[in-house]
Amino acid sequence: MSTWSGSDEGGRKSQELKSALLADITEGEYDEGTLLPSQRELAAKYQVSRDTVQRVLGVLADEGWIESRQGRGSVVLRTQTVRSSVRGNAAARRVTLGPLIASAFAAPDVTLDVFTLTSEVLYTHVRVQEERIRARQIRPATIRIRIMTPSDDQLLPFPYALGDPDDDRPQKHLQGIRKYHTDNLVRRLKELDRDTDGLSATVEIRRAPLVPYSKLYIFNGAEVVTGPYVPTERPITLDDGTTLDVVDVMGFDSTLTHCAKDDDPESQDSLIVSSWQRWFDSTWRLLAT
Incomplete structure (x- = not known):
């Protein structure tokens, strides 16, 4: 990152x-x-x-x-693939995150609940959907996005510099990435709300005192995509051009999994989605600020 x-x-x-x-x-x-x-x-x-x-x-x-x-x-070298348990997908049941988000934005009332480290990937996909809305390819009536990220004053176990774990530059670098993408998500949704007749678009961001070992997306209360952040050693380039070797986490190194509610509220996928929604709602209400 x-x-x-x-x-x-x-x-x-x-x-x-x-x-x-x-x-x-x-x-x-x-x-x-x-x-x-x-x-x-x-x-x-x-x-x-x-x-x-x-x-x-x-x-x-x-x-x-x-x-x-x-x-x-x-x-x-790679794309962000998602393994889906939903029937009707390709035989290998491999999809990508973009079409899932595009499908969510095709609904008249869009909700995205996201728990993430930086929101960088989310930002890339919301930009695409914003362009579709401005081109009148899709016309949702409401968009509500809730994003939870770690607190800025929280010391995370990653990233850290190899050979000097006390170096705070990797953590500040991560905070800069997070601030850029969350700030621009807010700006873009405000501008979209202002510029688009018949659309109410809001985004709210809260900080939670939690370490995100996995990313979580909940689309329209009906679909969940989740996957772990995988620790790895890699170089990062700081704003001043300095290169540091760090231990960091990369979301794309894991296979994301996708499940969706069906007509049976007691089915495995329906229970998984409901369980994650309850977790998000409770954490948002009781722990995040």
């Missing part, structure tokens, strides 16, 4: 480009083993400099999404 600060080109545009590429990768536009467009094409498409493209591709490579090969371009 990485974020930037400083100039508009080096900061906001870098993060927006990263979010756009992550959305394309996690929604399946670029499958594993396929090449991304060239740096020149990406710079022209997103109206950023080649330096910005190179910086973002470097971060995506550090995070394990792509591999940049000299003279051959950048190859997608």
